[in-house]
Amino acid sequence: MHATLFYLFAALALMSGLLVAFNPFSRNPVTRAMFLVLAMIALSGLFVLLHAYFLAAIQVLVYAGAVMVLFLFVIMLMDLRESERRRVGAFAAVLGLAAVSGLGALLFGALRQAPAGTEAAVGSTRDLGRLLFTQHLFPFEIVSVLLLVAMVGVIMLSQREAE
């Protein structure tokens, strides 16, 4: 049961991830965004299988529910049309293909030799919070500064002129 669900969610995540990058049926940006949503939801399913419920919920809440809605918002607001079928030069295509397949083969080979991980992670909200506010307090605080950067940057870039 557990394994079946894992393969189901993993396949779903991979398939929708692929369909985000190159979808042979549609070049519509909204379709891509929706497949990304699907990939996020599948990932959240994988988190559930690892008993990391908090991360699973946050995955849906933040990525599927907020970030991707903003993506859609921007796509709709800017009225992005279906992207033109771009010509990729033969050189670039060969090089890209070689890089991707090389990387894929490398990963595949390496992961096949890697030892299996432990099955269940401990991901209770309490433990996570405690870890975040004690052991990893410093990076956590840096992230808050990072959010400040995002805020200041957006103000600077989005408002053309102050007055």
Added chain:
Amino acid sequence: MDGHLMLNALLPDLVVVAGLFLCLGADYILLRGRDVAERHRLISRIASWTLICGLLAGLLGSRDPQLLQLQIGDGQLVITPVRLLFKLTAFLLALVVVELIPTRPATSGHVSEQYALLLLSALGVGFLATSHHLLVSFVALELLSLCLYALTALDMGRRAGAEAALKYFAIGGLSSAFLLVGISYLYGVTGQLNLGKVSAYIHTLQHLPPLLGVAFLFLLVGVGFKLAIVPFHLWAPDVYQNAPTAVAAWIATGSKLGSTVLLLGLMLPGFDAPNAYSPVSRLLSSGLAVLALISMLVGNLGAMRQGNLKRLLAYGGVASAGYLLVGMVAFSDASRVAVLFYVLTYALASMGAFAVVALVSDQLGRDAEIDDFRGCWKSMPGIAALFLIFVLSLASIPPLSGFIGKFGLFFAALQPPPVPEEGFGGWSWLVAVALIMSVVGLYYYLKVLRAFLVTGEPALPPVRVGTNAWVVLVMLAVLVVALGLWPEPLLEWLR
């Protein structure tokens, strides 16, 4: 975690955070509706005093022996003399950039945001320099990078600026993804986030698992993007050319300092102490050698063809990343010292060169073509003399610090391998190529100097350079010369 000690150690950063809120607050509350030039005047004053206070706080901290060997939170915050030096150098360079930000109202109505982002990115470099922990390093690198993306697009009126920013952002995002994947694999294999413990764990392994190789490959790609190593350098020329020059200067120096520290932390087991042989070198040294080779080739040959000064400096930066890797391939203690010394001196000289470009061409609204600087010698002899020093240091002409730096790198690469049977080290062929490429580098840097010093009538009217700008320029030049004539104290400090 000792809170009091941590606060003491973070005092420079806290000063900078306070200062940046002061910048934003003053701009939003006090200076609402004032003239842009006036706002620039006050806010840049606040920003530079903030950085000076941060520097002083850091220097005060360096007198406390307890602070100089601090390890907090599993390597999340490590302060040693070398790391403190890098952090304070970053603040110093940011101080120079503050003076370079153009105060013309034409570019943007956003004043305090520019300074705030600059201060924030200086924080990022500082955190990178004082971290020996993958998580903190990643977050700090993101802090730095996000600021740089936004700053690149500062000049929203220019399409090219926005395009460069977008390119930088997309490629930077990709590189962050690579880094993150690499970090998670590394964590998966070793179960550690502290870089010291990671390499200690690797030492205990009989044979290296292939996943470790993949992890380091991803990490190398990620850092390679940030350092503009070929083939991950494609963003650099466009970004350097189209970003505001002050920002380009900061990308070329601050970002480079931070990324180099991260690269060294990843590649060498001990960042701060003399260290012996690193086991990952078996995996990586030939790969690094190839990257070094193509970076030097592409950087130097690319720079020869450039007519734009900022593009030329960008390709020069790519080439310098190649030289850096030449020093790295030996994975010895000598290479650690050499890389650190080189990146410091490169940052100083590069900042100086960009500063001259910023002061001269930006004030006149030019695009910094080399021809624009024709005959600068006649109209602005002082500036031209300083520029001569910086460019000669970049071209590594003997008495200047650039030469010592490059010499150290090549010397490190030539040293016999620490573990002879492993068969690496002694990269004489690589050093030979590097020497040839240095001659090529000499050619294009001299081409720039010829425009400045020799050719015909001045193309530009003289530019008024403020006192502060003079002070920072002279300071940089003095540092570049002094480190060339008298490198021993710094080298000793780095060891």
Added chain:
Amino acid sequence: MIDWINNAIAGLSAQEQFALFGLLKILVAVFAIVLPLVAYSVVAERRISAWIQDRVGPNRVGIPFTNVRVWGLGQPLADGVKVLLKEDFTPAHVRTAYFWLAPMVAMVPALLTLAVIPFGSVLGAQPMVMADLNVGILYTFGITSLSVYGIVLAGYASNSKYPLLGGIRASAQMISYEIAMGLSVIPVFLLVGDLNLGQVIAYQAGGAWLVFKQPLAFAIFLIAAFAETNRLPFDMAESESELVGGYHTEYSSMKFALFFLGEYAAMVAVSAMMVVLFFGGWTLPVAGLNQPATSLGVGVLQIAVFLAKVIVLMAVFIWVRWMLPRFRYDQLMQLGWKRLVPLALANIVATAAVLFWQSTKS
């Protein structure tokens, strides 16, 4: 008969029992409780609005094929037959796949949310909650955050001006108020110390309802709930006086009905959440109803208490809709970001400070 059922159940393994009762709970909760509740809330909406506006409202439809009128309670049947028999028209200019997808996406999240709501204590040995998650509230927020896709996709799929505007407004509005909503419940969990909704109820059973301890949190949650369900005074996505019908302008027949029902199902879901979070869930501080049921009758009574509370809150939703005019879009955003979010943050800090003070005192 009862014995036979008991024996049959005892013969099953724990997993099979879980599956059986889980399925049973889902079927009963959705088809016997939620969908009728949704259907009758539509009638209630029309009757209450009529009453507020001094009209009569739909009072004719009674039991089919007879002359018995039970105060118009047969109305949902007539409505259902009407939407099913109307022509399901798909305009030529729409993006077909999304046009079909959107109504489904609009309906599903509201029903999914109900999975973690404890709607009663126990019946026999079965806890009256479909999935007793230890991150229950986060789950509900996660699912609620997906409900915006229905509206956004409808706006996009319709491929015409007004629905697009409605969809864009909805996405901005719902994300903004989700933040206020999420922040508003944090004090609740600071007090309770757990994210499990059952624990929230247990906490309230031992003391005062949280609406009295955290009135500000409840006020923010309630306001955000109006925005999240796209109800007046925040129905910017529909806004029939500016946007014709907003996101569902191009929809007709059963697809339109799904949006319509989805809105009411979301109301049921958010009311149920408020009952659990702020009104003590299935508990009532009289006659021993605060404790988990020991007999079947008390168990049913507690479910009834829960439903009664939900219905009262639904009535509030309907009442507010007919009392307040619509906000302007900028006013809506101002209220969300400049009032509710800072207030919610202040509430968190204040609650944490009080808790800290109490912990140092003892």
